[in-house]
Amino acid sequence: MGGIADILAYGAAVLAVVSMAATSIRRMRYALLATGLAAIGFFILADRYVWAFMALIFVAVNAVQISILRRRAVRGAMLEEEVSLFDRLLRIDDPTRQQHLRDLMTWKDVSEGQVLMTQGQPDPPLIYVARGAARVEVDGLVVGTIGAEEFLGEMSLVSGHTASATVTITENARIAAFDRDALAHYARAVPEVDTAITHALNRGLAAKVRRMNAVASRPS
Numbered sequence: 001m002g003g004i005a006d007i008l009a010y011g012a013a014v015l016a017v018v019s020m021a022a023t024s025i026r027r028m029r030y031a032l033l034a035t036g037l038a039a040i041g042f043f044i045l046a047d048r049y050v051w052a053f054m055a056l057i058f059v060a061v062n063a064v065q066i067s068i069l070r071r072r073a074v075r076g077a078m079l080e081e082e083v084s085l086f087d088r089l090l091r092i093d094d095p096t097r098q099q100h101l102r103d104l105m106t107w108k109d110v111s112e113g114q115v116l117m118t119q120g121q122p123d124p125p126l127i128y129v130a131r132g133a134a135r136v137e138v139d140g141l142v143v144g145t146i147g148a149e150e151f152l153g154e155m156s157l158v159s160g161h162t163a164s165a166t167v168t169i170t171e172n173a174r175i176a177a178f179d180r181d182a183l184a185h186y187a188r189a190v191p192e193v194d195t196a197i198t199h200a201l202n203r204g205l206a207a208k209v210r211r212m213n214a215v216a217s218r219p220s
Contacts, residue, residue: 004041004045005041005042005045005046008038008039008041008042008045009038009042011038012035012038012039012042015031015032015034015035015038016031016032016035018031019031019032019035025069026066026069029062029065029066029069030066032058032062033059033062033063033066036055036056036058036059036062037059039051039052039055039058040052040055040056040059043055070095071095078098078102079107081107081130081131081174081176082098082102082105082176084130084149085128085130085149085176086098086101088149089128089149089200089203089204090196090197090200091196091199091200092192092193092196097190097192097193100186101183101186101193104178104179104182104183104186105128105176105177105178105179106176106177106179107174107175107176108174108175108176108177109172109173109174109175110132110169110172110173110174110175111169111172112169112170112171112172113168113169114168114169115166115167115168115169116134116152116167116168116169116175117152117153117163117165117166117167118163118166119137119138119139119162119163119164119165119166120162120163121162121163122162123156123162123180124152124153124156124162124163125152125153125177125178125180126151126152126153126154126157126177126178126180126183127151127152127153127175127176127177127178128150128151128152128175128176128178129146129147129148129149129150129151129152129173129174129175130148130149130173130174130175130176131148131173131174132148132169132171132172132173132174132175133145133146133147133148133169133170133171133173134146134152134167134168134169134170134171134173135167135168135169135170136165136166136167137165137166137167137168138164138165138166143165143212144208144211144212145170145211146167146208150204150207150208151200151201151204152167154201154204154205155205157180157184157201158201183197
């Protein structure tokens with residue numbers, strides 16, 4: 001037993017030195033995490049449980065700091081539009097899920113006058129409008145508008161039907177188109193993501209219905 005304790009003690013000392021020689025904060029944190037784990041093993045074998053508890057706290061603190069560093073790294077690589085989408089609309093803060101959703105999105109800039117979808121179009125895309133504006137028409141009549149931080153194509157995504165309206169860009173926009181099939185597959189596999197997307201789309205639909213009702217109630 002003493003031999004194992006000695007190995008753990010020497011290992012912790014070596015790892016502590018390695019952490020001080022690390023050239024990045026992340027590597028230092030990982031080395032300190034390993035140091036703490038070796039120290040926990042040593043203190044338990046040496047029946048020093050108070051010190052083992054202190055080493056456990058040391059490990060927990062480093063684990064939290066590593067998690068924060070990972071999250072910052074992911075968010076630092078995200079576009080400003082993506083941060084807004086995940087924080088304000090989808091309310092998804094898990095970096096792994098954010099990254100998976102990013103892989104399902106294609107960003108592009110579209111100019112005024114470009115048609116994003118046409119009424120009756122089969123399998124219209126699900127589109128997130130980060131900036132800009134669009135006009136919504138049904139049977140040639142304008143029934144509403146779309147602004148920044150809103151979705152397009154959510155009705156078809158939910159119902160499985162063709163596009164219910166024609167949408168035309170009226171102000172140069174920045175949009176992201178989702179891979180519908182891949183998004184549906186991922187949402188089925190991860191219930192939390194499915195719930196977040198469903199709630200975001202429902203809030204958007206409710207806001208659109210309120211705007212349409214307000215327009216319809218205005219005196220002609």
